[in-house]
Amino acid sequence: MVTSTLEQLCILYTDLTYEDIGRLEEVASTLQLYADMSDSYMFIDCKIKDNDHAIVVAEAFPRNANNIYENSVVGKIVFESFEPGVFYSYKNGKKSIIRQAITQEGKSVDQTVVPIKNKCHQVIGVLIQEKEVTPKTLQDDSYQEADLSIVPARNGEFLASTVGGPPVVSDLLMEMLILTDAKDHLIYSNPVALKFISEMSRTEAVANEKITDLLPFLKPVYDNKEDVFVFDLTIDRKSLVVKKIRLKKKDRGETLLIIQDLTELRMKEKELMMKSVVIQEIHHRVKNNLQTIASLLRLQMRGLPEDSQASFEDTLNRIYSISSVYEIILAKERADDDDVNIIELTRKICSAMVLNDVRSKVDLIIQPNGNKIITSSRKAVSLAIIVNELVQNSLKHAFAKEGEGEIRIWFTSDRDFLELHISDNGVGMKEPKPSLGTEIVHNLVTNDLNGEFLYVPQEEGTHAVVTFPVSPEVEIFYEKKDFDSRG
Template identity: 40%
Template sequence: MHYNMVEELCTLHTNLSDEDVQRINEIVVTLPLIADLNKANVFVDCPTKEGKHAIVVAEAAPTTTKSVYKKPVVGKLVYEAFEPSVFFTLRTGKPMFLNRALTQEGKTVDQSVVPIKASNNRIIGTLIMEKDISEQVRYQQKMEALSEATETLSEILIGMTEGRSIIPEVIEEALFFIDHEGKVLYCNPAATNLTQEIGEGNFKPGDLLVQYFPIIKKILSDPEELLVREVNILNKVFQIKKITLGQQEKSNGTFVIFKNITELREKERELIVKSVVIREIHHRVKNNLQTVASLLRLQIRKGLPEESKVHFVESLNRIASIASVYEIILSNSSVDDVDIYRLIEKIGNMLVFEAEHENKKVSISYSGPPHLLIKSNKAVSVALVINELIQNCVKHAFKSMNEGKISVLFAQNGNEIEVQVIDNGEGYSPKSKDSLGLEIVGMMIEHDLSGHFSIEPAETGTIALVRFPIDREVVEE
C-alpha cells in the first residue's frame, strides 16, 4: 500500500487536514486484511474540494478470490450518478449495505459503505466493499444473461426489433446511442430537438455526434466506460453522461445523455449570493451589538452610581450573549446554524470570568451532546435564557460564599431539548421569582420557545430546568 500516494491524492484533490489524512492512513493499513476476510474489493473514497465528486485514494484486491476489477482505480473520480450510496454516506454519516452500484469498469456490484470519521465526528471519507453480484457456479449464467440484456437493449434502441420502446421516447434528457465510430444509431425526440436547437448543422441519423457537438470530442475519446462532465453550450449548462455498453473487450455501443442543468446552476448561484448576504447581515448585527457593548463598558469605566452599575452589567451581559450567537454562526461553514454546546460554553465562561473580578471563585462545567444545532432565531432566545440562569447563579447563589460550582446539563429527550442549570449555593428563595432576569426567562420560554420553565431547591443549591420542543428548525447532525 503506497501511503505517500494517499497523502499526495488527498493534498491535491481534497480539503482534508494532515490529521484527517493520518486517520485515513490508519484505515488504509487494514485494507488488505479486510479484502481477504470478506473476499471483496475494498476502497477508501474521499470528497473532492468542490464537493461534487469523490476520489479513490486507496484500494485493496482480495487474494482469496477473483478481483472485480482488472485495472487499478486509485486516483479515479467517483460520480454520484453511478455510486449514490457513497455520496449518501458522505452527506449523512449513515452506513449503506448491499446496494447496487456501477463500478469504474461498468460492472454491476453489491456495494456496502461505512463512514470514516475524524476525532470531532466529522465525515472525512468512506470505506467501501464491493462484491460481484454473480457467485461461483452461477457466474457464467448471470454474465450471459447480462450480455443478452445488453444486446437486446441495443437492438431496441437502434430499431432492430419490431416493437419500439416508449421509455427513451418520454424521458426529458436527450439520449443518443452511438457505435464505436461515434455515429448516431438512435436518438430520442428530446435529442433530436436538442440537435436542432443548439447543434451545428441539420441532424441526420448516421452522422458523427461530434459533428453537431464538437465540445464532447474529449469526452467520447476518454477511455473511461463511465463518465460525467459538465459543459457550457451557447450559454447553457449541460451535464453529459457517457455509458459504454459491453462485456470484456466487446463493445455494444455507447449512450451519451445530455441533461440541461442551467436552471439548477442558476439557483445554486442565487443560493450562494443569498448565503453571502445573510452572512454579511450576521456580521453587521454582531458588530453593532459589540459596539453597543463597548459603549456600555465605557460608561461603566467612566463611573456610575453603585445602584445603577449592576443594571448596566446585566444589560451588557445580555447583549454579549446575543452577540455570541452571531460569532458562532460566522465561525461555522453553515449560514444559520448554532451549536448549542458552544453557545452555552461561551456564555457560561464569560459570566464566570466576570464573577472572578468580584473575588469569587466560581467553577462551571458543561455536559451534553456535541453538534446539536439550532437555528439562529431560536438561538438568540436560548442565549438570553442561559445568560439569565447562569447570571442568577453567579449573582445570588454564592452571596455569602467565596467559591461555588455551577453545572449546565443539556440533552435531547424525544421531541424536546432539555437544559438544566444547577448550583451548589445557598438555595432558592421564592422571592427571586420577581426578579427581572427570571421574568425574561419566563417570557422567552413561553412566547419564543413554546416551552416549560421551572426553578426549585435541590438538596444543595438550586436546579433550574428548561424544556422546549424540537421542531423543523432544530436538527441533530
C-alpha cells in the same frame, strides 16, 4: 521524504489534516486483510475539496479471484449520481448497503459503505466493501436488456420511433440520450436528443453520422479516456451536463451520453441572484446583526481583567473587519452587484485599526501598485479577516509600546496569481507559538482562497505573503499601463 499514494492524493485533492491522513493510512493498512478474508473488493474514498465529487485513495482486491476491476481505480473521481451509497455515508455518517449496485465501472455488486471518522468525530472518508454479484446474473441476457432502458437500432431502423406503438421509457425522459458505436457514429437518440442534435448541427439526416462531426463540442467528451465521466459544458449560452458511460458489454464499444440541459435552471438562478432589493436588504441585516453582536460583546467585556479584554478586542476586530465588507457593498451605487474593491477594503480596515491603536506611532502604507482588485463578497470576507489578523499582529507584536515603526501592505500579480504582502520593520518573529490568529489565516487562505500562506525570511521585521489564484471571483483591472504584468 517518501510519501504514500494515499497521502499524496489526500494532500492534493482533499482538505484533510495530517492527523486525518494518518488515520486513513491506518485503515488502509488493513484493507488487504479484509479483502482476502471476505473475498471482496475494498476501497477508501475521500471527498474532494471545493466540489461535490469524491476520489478513491486506497484499494485492495481479493487475491485468487477473477478480478472484476481490470485496473487500479486509485486516483479515480467518483460521482454522486453513480455511487449514491458513498455520498450517503459521507453526508450522514451512517452505514449504507446497496444490493446489486451498478458501480461506476459498470459492474454489478453488493456494496456496503461505512464512514471513517477522526478523533473529533468528523467523517474523513468512507470504507467501501464490494462483493461481486454471482456472474450468472451478469451474463443473463434479459438482465443486460433491462439494464439499459433504451431501444437500440436494428436493421438500419433508426431511433425509437414510437408511432403506433406504446412509447418506450427513453421517449418520455427530459434528459437526452445518445448512443454511439465504437467509431462514435450515432446509432440511437431519444426524441429530445434528436431535436437537439438537428438544431445544433443544422442537419436533418443525422443517423449514422459521426457525432463529433455533428456536435464538435462533444470532442473532449469522446477524447476523455475514462469510462465514466461527468462534464459541464457551456455552448451557445446553453449550460449542459453531459454524463458519458462507455458500455463494455459484448465488446461492442458503445458510448452512452446522458445530457441534461440546465440552461433554464441557470437563468432562473441568475434572475434570483439579481433580485437586488432583496440582496440589499440582506446585506443591511447582516451588517446590523454584526453591529448588535459587537455591542453585546462590548457590554460583556466591561469590568473584566485586562487579558480577557484583549481576547474580546481580538474578536471585536474580526467582527469589524467582516462588517467593513458590507459597509463597502452598501455604499455602492449599483445595488445588485456585491463585488468588493479589495484595496478600498484594506484601507478601511487598516485605518480603523491604527486609529484605535493609540499607543504606538506606527505608519501604515498601502501600495495598490496601480491595479484594482475586485472580488466577490465571499472572498472579500476572508481577505478582510486575513488583513485584520496580519496587521493586528504587526501592531501587537512587532513594536515596543511607545515605539515607532512602519507597516507596509502591497499587492502584486501576474496573469494567474495574486499576492498580498504585509511586512513590518519590527522585532521579527522569535520562536512564535502558532496561535488562533495564524491558524485562522492559514485556514482561510487554504480553504476559502485556494491559496498559500507563508512568512518569507527577511533581515528586519516580519514579511507575510498570501498567494491565491485569479478566478472569476477574483479579478484584477490594471489601471496603470506600465504596470508589470508578467505573462
